[in-house]
Amino acid sequence: MRPTLHPRLLNGRTGDPAVFVEAMHAPGAVLFDCGDLSALSPGHLLRVEALCVSHAHMDHWADLDRLLRPLVGREKTLRLVGPPGLAARLHHRMRSYTWNLVDRIAAELVLEVTEVHPAPPFPRSRLRLRTAFAAEEMPPLAPGPDGALLTVGALRLHAALLDHGTPSLGFALREAVHLNVWRSRLDAAGLPTGPWLAGLKAAVAAGLADDHPVPVFARPAEARGAPRRPLGALRDLVGVSPGQRIAYLTDFADTPANRAAAIDLARGADTLFIEAPFLAADAAIAADRMHLTTAAAGVIARAAGVRRVEPFHLSPRYHGQEAAWISEIEAAFGRPLVPQG
Template identity: 80%
Template sequence: MTPTLHPRLLNGRAGDPAVFVEALHASGAVLFDCGDLSTLSPRHLLRVEALCVSHAHMDHWADADRLLRPLVGREKTLAVVGPDGFAAKLHHRLASYTWNLVDRIPLDLVLEVTEVRAAPPFPRTRLRLQTGFVPEALSPLPPDPDGVVLQLGALRLRAAPLDHGTPSLGFALEEAVHLNVWRTRLTERGLPTGPWLAALKQAVADGLPDDHPIPIFARAAEAASAPVQPLGALRNLVAATQGQRIAYLTDFADTPANRATATALAARADTLFIEAPFLAADAAIAAERMHLTTTAAGAIAREAGARRVEPFHLSPRYLGREAEWIAEIEAAFGRGLGPPD
């Protein structure tokens, strides 16, 4: 199966938390936390369609301005998901700048913030460049039977608060279903690979009728004059399997309630990004600071049935002891971690 989601831990296992997720054949990207975004180019930053912030501790969103700066002057709607009260924090941050010349910028930057609480409905707020980012209340997000807080094309985002002395959101990003193209069938029929396959898969996912036209082109520049075939003639090029799932869990105490929430979010994750700041011998320090140990992180991953674990948030006190840190996580997880993303 060719994976759709390609996540990248931006600052290694010991740097400020941030995970950048790209989707195959999709122009947009998802960003989990933004403690340090210096490794992302402006081209990557412009692709971010959803910013998911676990909580407002500085190491998790200190670099939000680096994301927002290139968006000013572009027509853009950015979905933001954060914990209870996050819209006010984002507003106050933006209010620290002067916006007296925004009437000269014809293109509007719109931030739509959803605050995830223990139970829905979830408050929603709009902040627009052309009003100087004055908060505008939107209709709350109603309960969703599947727990989805944001839909991004074929991707669904779930979120739930964990206890870190303050609410800290855990996230799961998944495909509703994974649609894979049979390359052998493309070759047999003399059809090219290319961006047209994204439209084909989206049409299949949306259940469009057999007579829906699908342009076939290898390069975007050819789209306008591309030959067309009906969806019904192309359906057998696409196979449906269980969707890919990525989970991101950080900054929470090792309590039974937190474990239950974290395990549910990470259930059957193809890749689980999970914090593990402290070695098992320092469990008392971890408990006092409301963080996980290596053994707790590995156990949560094992209980969730995660296929692969990517630990991060390594405390600086263990620099030079990474092998010991990884060995403890692997022992609790029950198998090796593999190379870092």
């Protein structure tokens, strides 16, 4: 199965947390935390449709301005999901700037914030460039039947509230189903590759009727007036399999309640990004600072049945000891880690 989701740990295992997730053939991207976004180009930043903030400690939140700077002057809605108090923090952050000339900017930048509280419905706020980012209350959010907070294209975002001495969110990004076009069947049918295949997959994912017309074209310029074929004649070109899952877990104490919530959120993930700041011998320090050890991270990953673990947030106290750090995680996880690449 060719993967749809392509996550990237932006600052390696020792840098400030940030994971950029893009989906193949999809314009939008998702960002988990924004401690340091210097690895992303303006083009990548412009693609971000959802920013998922675990909590507002500086190493997870410091580079928000780098994300927002290229958005000013563009028509854009950026959705943010975070813990209680995120909307107020965002409001004060934006009000630290002077916005006296916003009436000269025609394009509207909108920031929509959802705060995850212990129980739904969850409060939402809107902050708009046109009003100098004054906070406006929105109708509260009731999660969907599967618990999803929002969708980004074909992806659904889930979150769990964890305890880090302050509320800290874990996140999971799930593809409902994975759709893959069989190239051999496409060639056998004499049909071209091209942007029309995105429409075909969208129609299959939506469960549209067999008589739904699907335009067939190799290049965008050919879309208007392109010949159409009924969906029923094209379904066998698309393979359907369970969708991919990515989970992101950082900054929470190793308690039974936190472990249960983390395991449930990460269950079955293809890739789990999980913090592991401390070696097992320093479990007392980890507990005092409400973080995980290597052993706890590996056990959580194994219990969740994830396919691949990508640990991060290694404490600088272990400079030069990454091999030992990885070895402890592998021992607890029960198999080797996939090398970074």
